[in-house]
Amino acid sequence: MKILHTADWHIGKKLHKQDLFSDFDYFIDWLVKCIQENKIDLVLVSGDVFDLANPSHEAKTQYYQSLLKLKSLGIQLIITGGNHDSPSMLNAPKKLLAEMNIHIIGGMPENPIEALIPITDQTGNVKLVVAAVPYLRNTDIQHQEIAKNYEERLERLKQGISLHFNNLAKLAKEKYSSVPCIAMGHLFAKGVSTSESERDIQIGNQAGIEASQFGDYFNYIALGHIHQPQQVKSNTPIYYSGSPIQLSFSERKDQKRVLMLDTKQGFQPISIPIPSFRKLIKIKGSFESVKNQLKTLPEPSKLKNLIEIELTEKAYQPSLTFKLNELIEGFNEPKFEIVKHRIYFEEVQNQLGDTEAKSQQLEELQAKEVFDKKLNEVKIGVKERKLVELAFTELLNEIEES
Template structure:
């Protein structure tokens, strides 16, 4: 039997307000081809189906379209909720989808046995069992008797995670003796490498779970939550499949993949690399360097490459900020889009609160005096200084007039 492990779809994700829905559509089309080509019988999605707990109608529509595409392949689908998902929202169509052989476990049910899903072969024999454990929230893991002290809470969370996996293993062992078992999980395992787009879970990473505590019963543990594909040090093969598409610029170098298992040949998964549907580019340097690098870009087809720009200069110069804005506004190369830009200066201008001695209170000083000192700190010619002061005076006068109305 062939099993495919993926996770962290984050449907509805926006990267600097730029929607990634075309990327996900291309991924699901590719995934369908991959499942058909490899004759996959079970698809596991280990949490974070959506990027938001209350996804948009467009994101929900994309989700159901993806499920229908996958279902046409006669593949059993098992989906668990992640920390980004709403258990109630995911579970709402649970009964209807189950009739289509699509199993959804949005949150930890009252009976953990409801997470245990047997997989039957063509002879109607149970060939594999899946412990589909979703993201485990504080309320799932702690009791009032365990105290509220910070360290007590962390320890309770770790023990709660461990006990949940041990309980699931015991049910698999008792109800399906001798049948291989896979556990799904959505959590942060100690030692895993994260990216900026990932949110800490269980009171931050200080509650990171030691994967050695998963036990040794399961043949494979299919994890989600960490977007970078990686193996975790555990008693049995334990892997993060990673997200199928880059979800932040910090993930632009990730080699996104899915993991393919064949229980007839063992439990070491085969990496299948996902093609890159668009590039994420990060360009940094002086204004001259930025201009040169943008000028060197060659037009391309397909999804637009997204660009993040950082201007780096030694001394603060408001003109440089203006020129950066102009550079971005006037940038037009087919197949590229600048989605974020910012400026950083090694020698930053002091904030208004730092311009006066400690004995002086900022509220006791006239606004024009504060602005005058800020202007004096900039390397501007006299004409520019006067223009700035004149403009500030106009704004100040408008403020005073609005207060009198």
């Protein structure tokens, strides 16, 4: 059996007000060809199908159109919810999609056995079982006892996540002991690198679990949430496929990919690179350097290339703001667009305060960054700050999940 692992589609994502619908359309068209060429039997999508819990009409339309394209290939498809997804929204057409061999696990079912999905061949024999674990919310892993402190709360979160995977491993062993078992998850594992487009989950990612906490029963663990493709160090193959398209400028150098497993050969995946449909270009330097770099841009892509400018000068020069704006207004390259710019001065007069902070717009900051800036302005002890940060993160998670 051949299996393809992908995750973090983030349909409806906007990058500095530029929508990425065309990027995703190109990806799906490429994915269809990839599935056909490699004769894939099963596709796993490990969470964050949408970028928002309440996606736009356009995002939902693109999602269902993509499912129809994949369904026409005659494959089986399993989709789990991520921290950006609404479980109820994903689960709404669950029964209908199941008739099309598309299995949806938007949130953790009350009966864990429902998260075990047997994969059969054409004769009806079970060849593989998938433990489809979605993003585990606080309500899924709450303990009856109230944690005494911040560290105890973190430890209980880790134990709760680990318990879900180990319970499913036990159920799979009891019911499908003669076939391999693959797990899906949407979480933060320790020791991985993140990008700026990932929201904090489970108390600012500090509840990241160790590879050993997944247990040793699963043959492969297909993870989502981290957008940079990478492997988690473990005896078991544990991989993040990464996002299929670039979702932030911090991902501009990533080679996006999907992962393919051929169970006849084992459970070490093969990385299949996804072609780049547009470039994200970051230009840094002095005014003259920025000006020259805008004249020597790379070859155009299928889609409009997006540019972020970071102008850095040693001495404070008020006129530079005007000159940079004038340069941007005069920029006229049809296949390129400047979507963000900022200025930093290395030497700043004391009376001007923190120019970097002033140059940042509120819309550029994440909610956690704004909260941290406010906390830095007040006198608060280390333990008290941790408790306040914990309360804020839990409130933020509740808001995003609703």
